[in-house]
Amino acid sequence: MKKNVLMYEMDSFSYVDSIKRWNKTIIIPVGAIEQHGPHMSMNVDVNLSLSISKGIAEKINCIVAYPITYAAKSQQRSGGGYHLIGTTSIEGNTLISYVKDIIKEYIRHGFKNIILINGHFENNSFLMEGIDLALNDTKDSFRKIALLSYWDFVPEETINKLYPDGFTGWALEHAGVMETSLMLYLYPDLVNMKKVLDLPPADLPLYDIYPIIPERTPKSGCLSSPKNASVEKGEILYKVCVDGISKALKKEYSI
Amino acid sequence: MKKNVLMYEMDSFSYVDSIKRWNKTIIIPVGAIEQHGPHMSMNVDVNLSLSISKGIAEKINCIVAYPITYAAKSQQRSGGGYHLIGTTSIEGNTLISYVKDIIKEYIRHGFKNIILINGHFENNSFLMEGIDLALNDTKDSFRKIALLSYWDFVPEETINKLYPDGFTGWALEHAGVMETSLMLYLYPDLVNMKKVLDLPPADLPLYDIYPIIPERTPKSGCLSSPKNASVEKGEILYKVCVDGISKALKKEYSI
Amino acid sequence: MKKNVLMYEMDSFSYVDSIKRWNKTIIIPVGAIEQHGPHMSMNVDVNLSLSISKGIAEKINCIVAYPITYAAKSQQRSGGGYHLIGTTSIEGNTLISYVKDIIKEYIRHGFKNIILINGHFENNSFLMEGIDLALNDTKDSFRKIALLSYWDFVPEETINKLYPDGFTGWALEHAGVMETSLMLYLYPDLVNMKKVLDLPPADLPLYDIYPIIPERTPKSGCLSSPKNASVEKGEILYKVCVDGISKALKKEYSI
Amino acid sequence: MKKNVLMYEMDSFSYVDSIKRWNKTIIIPVGAIEQHGPHMSMNVDVNLSLSISKGIAEKINCIVAYPITYAAKSQQRSGGGYHLIGTTSIEGNTLISYVKDIIKEYIRHGFKNIILINGHFENNSFLMEGIDLALNDTKDSFRKIALLSYWDFVPEETINKLYPDGFTGWALEHAGVMETSLMLYLYPDLVNMKKVLDLPPADLPLYDIYPIIPERTPKSGCLSSPKNASVEKGEILYKVCVDGISKALKKEYSI
């Protein structure tokens, strides 16, 4: 068996050893199964949070848990909408319980430091709830849980460089330049730039309407055009995220 | 009994009449019970969403429901944190069910257009879930539900005018200039500018830590200083929100 | 900001002080949003429990929490039925969780004595459940929780005086003489005696039928006629309730 | 196999026949497992609701379902309290789901008329909730559900006869004259009058306190003395209940 930061590819005997040796620290990648346009696979959020988690784990010497895959409902203004075929969501309550259960298990295993690295915007509040419920049930243990979205660690200067024509905000980045570039760099087999639909950014109102009005989502399912994505941009993004998050976590956890 | 847009101050016979006459449209204000620094009462989010809802209802001719009051956990990076004394939160699951139940009731009453006007950032995802569950349970009815946060309707030019030294984003506005100005204009009795603690904006990391580390929240509980708040700014903010939202809703609902 | 027993109109800094100074005691008023005939607003149960709570709080020196507003399903034999338009109920499970969450928060704030003053009969069992679940989750804290319905403190002699033609029991008092008199005394703007429908008391069987048979509820929605209500009766009722409950609580809690 | 109104003692083939032949009507007895003093077994509420249900079923020609046994928390002012050893309660939420599930099953079996006969006061609101949830889930079926407590059918004249020294209300009847007399008549083997503790009625305040203060419940666990119970009174009570309920149901359901 190859040496690995991935918890689920370890045998349980090695895992027990790793917990002790590796700072009692584990990262849980959090993604979603969600359409990402005609040019990318539907596991983008799982794969990116997992890859970034692995990059960080190798830097800060910790373990990576099996990712959370099926997750919160994609919203029209941040992911095109949960009505789209391919997007496969679970209820908010289910996600809260799922996160709570998993965190409690890793605390039981002996971890003190648990880091959730989120790759799907809509998960955020449900992750917070799940974490809080897990805290309530584990009051006697020391545990310090971090929650972050990897794109928050892309610094302004990188944004300016990658979006020379101006940046319209992370919300419209769904299946746009950032995610596509990262996929091109990390999972080129799962991207096909020839299938890109180069449409103008989504023009959505300042509010949400339910039931979602499907015509308001761009035909591509992408909220902005991925046309300008590239491997090079993906590499830059990957590195600033991995570096930035690793640095922040090292400081926060004194590891 | 005075004429009123407030559902709960009507008698039920007048209410039945109003539903039919008033566009089958109801606004549900959504707030929170949350500390807002030493200079403001803890019902800021309830009161502001209620006042703005009333302003809109008078313009677009609809009814205002009893507000949702106790609500989602205040988070450290957007409200100081749910650990603070005074902040009184309910579980995410409870809020989801509560919203679902209430929306189902207003649909049963005969409303076609239901608008949630949110005044507490952390509620957003739970409101979305509650709305979706209510949709599932009322599949045979026509209903069109809108969800919005009033501050999203403050246009950039207003922001530039109100924050001449630069705007640090809505997240840090908790109990800052915007909310304090609105309270000064709408509920002057519930603000005491002499008690303002004029501290620098909160300096929080790019992630959340649980359990919350209390020292990271500014001593005031405000994420930015409300010192520059004024009645005049409150009036401007109130008017751009009421006008902007009314205009958007009129168009969206063709009323 | 004016001096106030109302928690939600305090700033959080004053609130922290009040908890310590004011017997670590808080009252949570519990109401409902429910039709109360053609002559009264739908917030009767919220307003009456709140006013009575304030009266008591001023006497026994304690704080009043934001009321619980949306609440248990009105039943045909005690409130006309939850099928009526205007009556806006939440599920029993939702109410249980809501009550549990709120009580836990006030315990976290430092209260030892928590008093629920109920103004809506159908809430009772769900409040009991919510209290019990909150107790389970706060085993390490001292807390003594009281639950009461204000009308239980109207003494027999008062009943005899106010109902010279005989009293038919609290169940039929929904929107009848008691509630209407209290509203006339406390919220005259929300009552219109000219709209009273003077019908004979509801003639309901000794059992409940589901789905509710709407014709069995009197057309007025009132289970007995409010015709004999008066400001004077309202004042008497308010005073015996506030005095009686205050006395009982002072003794029970030794405050 | 003997002829029987008891659903659970039928084979399923006979049961299918019975549903059709017997008015598509079923009674679900609802009890509790609860202490009933030193002189009676703990299944009083189950046994009495079951016996009365059987009596009615024989009169109105319908089926009796397996009773609901473990049930709502006994409250101090109506059953001595859920803290007592022997009293075995389930959570309110569990009871609601349990009732909902069972009612849905009997509707699936083909019943149109479902009657819950309750023998444990504290169950009432949870039964109402369970019924309502079952209605929601079976909207396409005709079903008419009745809920009653058997003691509500004891007429005033019977009360006057059985309680010559005055009647203190059903609440204090827990394990008192009514229940003990019925048990003496119906289940003499499960009563031992020699073990009766003849104490004055419980002297409880007009409110509930949580956690329950155990000393406030009479040592016997009975809220009033069963000393004056007798087989004769039991027979009278049984007959007025069975007759009264049968008559009411025949009329209500036109059977």
Added chain:
Amino acid sequence: MKKNVLMYEMDSFSYVDSIKRWNKTIIIPVGAIEQHGPHMSMNVDVNLSLSISKGIAEKINCIVAYPITYAAKSQQRSGGGYHLIGTTSIEGNTLISYVKDIIKEYIRHGFKNIILINGHFENNSFLMEGIDLALNDTKDSFRKIALLSYWDFVPEETINKLYPDGFTGWALEHAGVMETSLMLYLYPDLVNMKKVLDLPPADLPLYDIYPIIPERTPKSGCLSSPKNASVEKGEILYKVCVDGISKALKKEYSI
């Protein structure tokens, strides 16, 4: 009142004594309300687990709780299916909560040893969950909970004797020789061998299909023919189960 191992036929004062004197041990029988062919009543699983529990309790000197009656959905390959009329199931979640609540109550009463004797195959996983949740909520108490299915204690030699033509496995035994024999021995009034439908064993695929395809269940509702059932076989089965389980429990619990 006759001497009894049945908790629910004791008065609470005797029960308190019994807990202490009788090894702090209680058995909870677990059954189901489920069709068992045209020749047996629908309470087979309740009655058999109860009778066997009583037999064991007399041998090992402990108490028997009120059985769990309504239970998990009968599956086509082990009980004919939950679509059959007569079979009356509750949701898995409801059963989990129900079991959890009841176990917590018996722990509160003072029991250290709690034994669930299951007579309905499909309950198993839900009982495990309920037990685990009860453990979580009672972490400070010593409690040792056993879960078993009585048929697992029928030794191979008995099987060979009772099924001279070969044994097809417990799954197909639903309403077959084992259960029918036990009923003939223990509850002859609830069996009618003349109504036996002597059909070949069910021929079901190696998987489950949902919604259940009703034609795949044998017309009798029995998965194998009960024709060869007899009182004698019932006596043998009863004795090997009671003896085997008693012996195992005595050893396990050192009682």
Added chain:
Amino acid sequence: MKKNVLMYEMDSFSYVDSIKRWNKTIIIPVGAIEQHGPHMSMNVDVNLSLSISKGIAEKINCIVAYPITYAAKSQQRSGGGYHLIGTTSIEGNTLISYVKDIIKEYIRHGFKNIILINGHFENNSFLMEGIDLALNDTKDSFRKIALLSYWDFVPEETINKLYPDGFTGWALEHAGVMETSLMLYLYPDLVNMKKVLDLPPADLPLYDIYPIIPERTPKSGCLSSPKNASVEKGEILYKVCVDGISKALKKEYSI
């Protein structure tokens, strides 16, 4: 992007096409994160159900969904126990909701035939519940759901060949010859036969005890020795499972 049966590696546009072209059939692999001894990784149940699902999908021309990964509590008698470090379980209720949500989503996407291929014994009842709840919520759609465990398709003759010294039943196969052989054939990198602990089969009682007594699980975490596992056996097992299940499904679904 390479041609793929894996739903999550498709883009959503190709996915929509595939649903229509590929028999409206999807397989959901179901696994667990569970210790599998010192010689195998902890994702055995996920990987094996996924590989077998892919094999079948290629044969019957259908899609494979993202697997269910975190799953039901490992039990001592079938998986060593959920107390072991490495085994990472979720609550039964969480799993039920998770399965329900996911199935509802695939039905919404347009699938008529949904097949759950289970690789973790303890999941079974929770999968059944989740399926049933999904059926309740999708009553208007045609959908035919199959649930199977792959090992049920290993024919007796194969068992005899692979276990020449006798087969002790699937329960004891946890991390034994079957799973290890399959992993050797399908994921050799995740097995290390040098780390095998060759211990006698687990000697567990005929019942479960909670809390689990850790000493009763073999030190290896394997319920029987994997020593005799081999690539060849893995290939045989894989083929009989894929062939047998494919054949059965083709017939069942007429595809």
